[in-house]
Structures are given as C-alpha cells and as structure tokens.
Amino acid sequence: MNPATKFYLKIVTATAFVGIAGWLLVSGFRNLSPHDDSHARVWFYNESEKKLYSMPVNTVPPDKGIGGPTGDGYRAIVVGFTGYKHDKSKRKIAYLEKYAPDLKKVLDEVVAARALGQIFANKLPTRESEFFQSNTLVKRPEESDWHPANSDEGRLIMNEWRSWHGPDGGGPVICAVD
Numbered sequence: 210m211n212p213a214t215k216f217y218l219k220i221v222t223a224t225a226f227v228g229i230a231g232w233l234l235v236s237g238f239r240n241l242s243p244h245d246d247s248h249a250r251v252w253f254y255n256e257s258e259k260k261l262y263s264m265p266v267n268t269v270p271p272d273k274g275i276g277g278p279t280g281d282g283y284r285a286i287v288v289g290f291t292g293y294k295h296d297k298s299k300r301k302i303a304y305l306e307k308y309a310p311d312l313k314k315v316l317d318e319v320v321a322a323r324a325l326g327q328i329f330a331n332k333l334p335t336r337e338s339e340f341f342q343s344n345t346l347v348k349r350p351e352e353s354d355w356h357p358a359n360s361d362e363g364r365l366i367m368n369e370w371r372s373w374h375g376p377d378g379g380g381p382v383i384c385a386v387d
Contacts, residue, residue: 250386254285254305254350261285261302263386267323269316270307283307285350286367289384290375300384302350303370306358312344 249266257277264272264282272282283305293299308316315334322329334340342359347366356363373381 252285252287252384252386253282254302256281256283256305256350261287267320269313269320271313286370287384288370288373288381290373290377290381291379292377293375293379294382294384295387299375301370301373303373303381303383304347304366305350306345306347307355309344309346312341 250263251266251268253262253264253268253270253272253274254260255262255274255276258275260275262275262282268284270282270284271280273279274282284307285305286303287300288303289296289300307313312334315331318331319329319333336342339359343357345358346355347358347363348355349366356366358364358367370381375381
C-alpha cells in the first residue's frame with residue numbers, strides 16, 4: 210500500500226472515531242438530562258359534567274374538574290379500537306382512577322418538589338408496592354363504588370377492556386390525548 214493511501218485511511222479512521230465519540234458523548238448527556246414531560250397530557254373525566262378533558266401528566270387525581278362540584282375529575286383510561294383509534298365517537302372509557310388521600314398527599318408533595326426543581330426527600334412508594342396499589346382506587350364510569358387496584362374487583366375493572374371489540378371486530382387500543 211502506498212504512503213498516500215495509508216495516510217488517507219488513517220484520516221478516515223480518525224474521523225470516524227471522533228464522530229462516534231462525539232455521538233456517544235451527546236447521546237450520553239441527553240440521557241442524563243431530565244426528560245421534559247411538561248407538555249404530555251392524559252385524559253381526565255369530570256363526573257358531574259360527564260365530559261372528558263385533558264390535563265398535564267403530573268396531575269394527581271382527583272382533580273378539581275372542569276365544572277360542577279370541585280374534586281370530581283378522575284384520570285380516565287380511554288380506549289379506541291383498531292382502525293378507529295382516531296374516531297372520537299368510537300372511544301370508550303375503560304375505567305376511572307383516583308388516589309386515596311394518603312397517597313394523593315405524597316404524590317402532590319412530589320409534584321410540588323419537582324415544580325420547584327427540588328429533590329423529593331421523603332420515601333416514595335413504588336407503583337408496585339402494597340401501599341401504592343391499595344391506595345389507587347378504580348371504578349367503571351357508570352358505577353359509584355371505588356375499589357383498590359389490588360383487589361379482585363379492581364383487577365377485573367382494570368383488565369376487562371382488553372376483551373372489548375370495535376365495530377369491525379378490531380381489538381382495543383389505549384388512546385392518548387390528541
């Protein structure tokens with residue numbers, strides 16, 4: 210191999226290594242920075258108004274709502290169907306979710322700390338913990354009784370939508386706020 214070719218290969222190899230190193234450095238810093246989910250939204254349902262509305266993802270239910278008595282806004286798991294995901298008339302509320310006062314208090318404190326750019330110093334229960342599951346309450350939209358997520362009835366409520374079928378027999382799909 211002649212000297213010019215060797216020199217050219219060294220330049221190409223060095224450039225490739227610098228490019229890969231730069232890419233790794235940038236992607237590493239991107240993963241270290243906090244994710245900005247401030248624009249992400251989820252569905253809520255105002256029970257007295259019988260209306261869906263969207264709220265920031267960090268809103269802790271029950272929410273004040275959009276009308277009627279305050280405090281009747283609950284997180285709504287909204288389902289569409291394959292082929293009809295964007296057809297609002299075919300959507301259904303699978304179930305509603307709220308947190309018992311003890312868990313809501315902790316989660317409100319977490320949200321407040323994050324809003325101030327502070328670290329939440331107290332112990333935070335994991336989503337899988339007994340405390341979190343027994344203080345997460347669910348119900349069907351047409352019912353009045355709330356059930357702990359980890360109870361037999363709670364598990365049934367949170368999973369029954371999976372067997373639903375759309376107008377053409379298509380399976381259910383959870384709908385994000387659009």
